[in-house]
Amino acid sequence: MGNCFKSSNxxxxxxxxxxxxxxxxxxxxxxxxxxxxxxxxxxxxxRMPIYHPSPGVSRTATQLTEDxxxxxxxxxxxxxxxxxxxxxxxxxxxxxxxICMNEFxxxxxxxxxxxxxxxxxxxxxxxxxxxxTCPSCMEPVDAALLTTYQTS
Amino acid sequence: xxxLPRRIIKETQRLMAEPVAGIxxxxxxxxxxxxxxxxxxxxxxxxxxxLFKLELFLPEEYPMSAPKxxxxxxxxxxNIDKLGRICLDILKDKWSPALQIRTVxxxxxxxxxxxNPDDPLDNSVAEHWKTNEKSAIDQARQWTQxxxxxxxxxxx
Numbered sequence: 449m450g451n452c453f454k455s456s457n458x459x460x461x462x463x464x465x466x467x468x469x470x471x472x473x474x475x476x477x478x479x480x481x482x483x484x485x486x487x488x489x490x491x492x493x494x495r496m497p498i499y500h501p502s503p504g505v506s507r508t509a510t511q512l513t514e515d516x517x518x519x520x521x522x523x524x525x526x527x528x529x530x531x532x533x534x535x536x537x538x539x540x541x542x543x544x545x546x547i548c549m550n551e552f553x554x555x556x557x558x559x560x561x562x563x564x565x566x567x568x569x570x571x572x573x574x575x576x577x578x579x580x581t582c583p584s585c586m587e588p589v590d591a592a593l594l595t596t597y598q599t600s
Numbered sequence: 601x602x603x604l605p606r607r608i609i610k611e612t613q614r615l616m617a618e619p620v621a622g623i624x625x626x627x628x629x630x631x632x633x634x635x636x637x638x639x640x641x642x643x644x645x646x647x648x649x650x651l652f653k654l655e656l657f658l659p660e661e662y663p664m665s666a667p668k669x670x671x672x673x674x675x676x677x678x679n680i681d682k683l684g685r686i687c688l689d690i691l692k693d694k695w696s697p698a699l700q701i702r703t704v705x706x707x708x709x710x711x712x713x714x715x716n717p718d719d720p721l722d723n724s725v726a727e728h729w730k731t732n733e734k735s736a737i738d739q740a741r742q743w744t745q746x747x748x749x750x751x752x753x754x755x756x
Binding site: 504506546547548549550571574575578579581583584586 | 694
């Protein structure tokens with residue numbers, strides 16, 4: 449998989465072993481011991497996704513206000529309208545994801561923005577949840593998409 | 601070093617291999633997210649001849665959020681306050697994960713060449729700049745001589 453920030457655990461492991469990014473996709477997921485029952489709650493809390501309703505604000509789902517929940521749900525919907533695909537080596541223009549600075553590997557999930565900039569799906573989705581702009585050209589990802597979605 | 605994202609390692613390696621002219625950025629021995637930065641005052645600016653120490657820190661969220669950068673050397677500049685905080689859009693709302701340590705430091709170098717008193721961080725300095733630019737530039741030059749002389753940098 450991509451060496452993006454959400455998979456930082458995988459990243460650490462592959463770095464310790466000195467592998468490069470091409471191998472990490474082939475590696476089995478690191479074995480995680482099932483937590484003993486009394487640890488279930490804290491473990492779950494640690495794994496709860498963190499949302500960023502506005503730049504610089506980090507909250508878990510339970511801490512979000514109703515407005516923030518709506519905003520995040522809308523954003524998730526918009527992001528899901530953007531095309532995705534697997535890297536097959538034919539994308540001649542982009543070889544590297546500028547967010548994680550790793551080269552695209554065969555089979556990795558990519559997301560294509562309307563401005564034709566391409567990123568790892570995981571990397572760009574993380575950013576789009578914070579700011580609905582393309583990191584490379586700073587254009588709003590798709591104003592038209594936004595209006596149709598909100599009025600329909 | 602545990603948990604250091606690959607991107608930070610790559611950026612550090614590239615900064616070392618191809619340094620930016622007039623800028624050094626060296627990672628701290630204890631903390632690979634903390635960089636000791638020295639920016640040379642650009643020629644034809646009142647900061648010419650000065651070496652300005654900065655600290656740069658990559659927060660946990662980097663590159664989803666901007667590096668934190670601060671001048672450690674005193675500087676007379678309308679967009680830099682007494683605490684060394686910098687008013688620069690890419691460090692705030694215009695941050696993008698496509699930017700890097702390198703581009704941030706280049707922008708700071710450019711800010712020294714082109715102070716912008718219309719978007720001030722230090723109001724008194726900006727006022728000085730707007731009412732009497734020549735006198736403000738003189739003052740900036742004096743501060744450079746006083747605080748940013750090459751031999752002062754290591755003594756902090």
